[in-house]
Amino acid sequence: MSTINHQVRLAARPVGDPRPTDWEHVEETVGEPGDGEFLVQVLCLSIDPAMRGWMNAGRSYIRPVEIGEVMRAGAVGRVIASRHSGFAVGDHVSGSFGVQEYCLSGGRSVTKVDPAAAPLPTYLGALGMSGLTAYFGLIDIGRPEPGQTVVVSGAAGAVGSVVGQIAKILGCRVIGIAGGEAKCRLVVDEFGFDAAIDYKSEDVRKALRDQAPSGVDVYFDNVGGDVLDAVLPRLARGARVIVCGAVSQYNSASPQGPANYLSLLVNRATMTGMVVFDYADRYAEGTARLATWRAEGRLKSLEDVVSGGVAEFPDTLMRPFRGENHGKLVLKIAD
Numbered sequence: 001m002s003t004i005n006h007q008v009r010l011a012a013r014p015v016g017d018p019r020p021t022d023w024e025h026v027e028e029t030v031g032e033p034g035d036g037e038f039l040v041q042v043l044c045l046s047i048d049p050a051m052r053g054w055m056n057a058g059r060s061y062i063r064p065v066e067i068g069e070v071m072r073a074g075a076v077g078r079v080i081a082s083r084h085s086g087f088a089v090g091d092h093v094s095g096s097f098g099v100q101e102y103c104l105s106g107g108r109s110v111t112k113v114d115p116a117a118a119p120l121p122t123y124l125g126a127l128g129m130s131g132l133t134a135y136f137g138l139i140d141i142g143r144p145e146p147g148q149t150v151v152v153s154g155a156a157g158a159v160g161s162v163v164g165q166i167a168k169i170l171g172c173r174v175i176g177i178a179g180g181e182a183k184c185r186l187v188v189d190e191f192g193f194d195a196a197i198d199y200k201s202e203d204v205r206k207a208l209r210d211q212a213p214s215g216v217d218v219y220f221d222n223v224g225g226d227v228l229d230a231v232l233p234r235l236a237r238g239a240r241v242i243v244c245g246a247v248s249q250y251n252s253a254s255p256q257g258p259a260n261y262l263s264l265l266v267n268r269a270t271m272t273g274m275v276v277f278d279y280a281d282r283y284a285e286g287t288a289r290l291a292t293w294r295a296e297g298r299l300k301s302l303e304d305v306v307s308g309g310v311a312e313f314p315d316t317l318m319r320p321f322r323g324e325n326h327g328k329l330v331l332k333i334a335d
């Protein structure tokens, strides 16, 4: 009996917030692996705000998803058939398998993961791309020194929660910016940040004057927009701003740039964009360090797992833009 693969394909390029009509739900028969291929049953999908950017046409750090193509998504799954010498039936793997239930792979950029060492969703979060983004962005570009003040936005999210914890491990004072009292409590009580600022109810610029009286040495920006503009005037001399993402701007046709950028001049500061894919040849180093910190109990990983399968993808993708996720957002596809 043939198996049906439920997929979500891009039907139209969204203007503003993606709508249900921007997606096409397709059923296909699952193919047999050819020579050098294996078949993955997808178990968990990584839901990333960056997916919104991949839906746009035009030049970016990665090619756009084409109309009619299965939506790109990082995922973990299990090999269920193989004609590849490096991957055997029963192996658990992580790769870009897309928003679908089954994926034929030739093994490119696929890594094996060990479900005995960590739950599978963690390989999409602290031990996956989110963790690696936090690690390389903070350490390579932020270059924090012990005693310095590190501020991170999106602090209760996948990348931000790891950034703050690494900065604490490195001996920094860490301030998180997040939306709402519950997320601010999570950031301090669960992830061990020194302080949190609720950008929805507080004046961020004023709060930073109290929380970081000597200025901000490293700002890891996940959200852009007004929050970025509120942090810039509080930079310390020689500060490093990491432009990791701009969740507040991804659905806007005319993204808002920073008005307070002259603070970079006054403070001899730098603002640097980073893309985690540039560190592919160092993923093993990053993953090993993150796994060690996790095993030592110094790095907590929080995953927000939504169930419902691929049909739930369009709505789940909107959750980070509504601030509905705590930690890494994962869509469960199968047990």
Ligand SMILES: NC(=O)c1ccc[n+]([C@@H]2O[C@H](COP(=O)([O-])OP(=O)(O)OC[C@H]3O[C@@H](n4cnc5c(N)ncnc54)[C@H](OP(=O)(O)O)[C@@H]3O)[C@@H](O)[C@H]2O)c1
Pocket: 047, 048, 049, 050, 129, 130, 133, 154, 155, 156, 157, 158, 159, 160, 177, 178, 179, 180, 183, 222, 223, 225, 227, 243, 244, 245, 246, 247, 248, 249, 274, 275, 276, 277, 319, 320, 321, 322, 323, 324, 325, 326, 327, 328, 329
């Ligand atoms: N450069 C790279 O290589 C790379 C790699 C991975 C991820 N990223 C970027 O890293 C950032 C964080 O990704 P993530 O997966 O960790 O997402 P996330 O932080 O888990 O989720 C996004 C969070 O953004 C916040 N947010 C939403 N709208 C906002 C607004 N208007 N203003 C301020 N905050 C808002 C929400 O938290 P609140 O409830 O606190 O508002 C939401 O939970 C994203 O910008 C993503 O694109 C970059």
